[in-house]
Amino acid sequence: xxxAEQLHARxxxxxxxxxxxxxxxxxxxxxxxxxxxxxxxxxxxxKKAELGRELFNAFRNLIFFRNFWKMMRSxxx
Numbered sequence: 001x002x003x004a005e006q007l008h009a010r011x012x013x014x015x016x017x018x019x020x021x022x023x024x025x026x027x028x029x030x031x032x033x034x035x036x037x038x039x040x041x042x043x044x045x046x047k048k049a050e051l052g053r054e055l056f057n058a059f060r061n062l063i064f065f066r067n068f069w070k071m072m073r074s075x076x077x
Contacts, residue, residue: 002037002038002041002043002051004051004054004055007033007034007037007051007055008055008058010029010033010037011029011033011055011059013061015029015059016030016032017063017066020063020067021059021063023060026059026060026063027056029051029053030052030055030056030059034048034051034052034055042050
């Protein structure tokens with residue numbers, strides 16, 4: 001079974017974290033990776049939707065905290 005950690009690593013490898021990523025672009029990337037994974041191995045629709053939500057929330061938080069950290073660092077300088 002496809003693990004969320006494997007999908008997370010795959011998405012992280014494709015993200016350009018040097019810029020802000022719009023929600024739509026992040027969603028498209030997550031859907032593309034999930035579709036590729038489900039073409040190799042069956043993933044029930046409910047599980048696919050759950051993985052999509054988990055991955056979106058995890059990456060949205062990562063991007064938010066990365067931006068927050070950058071802002072805090074720039075204020076100290």
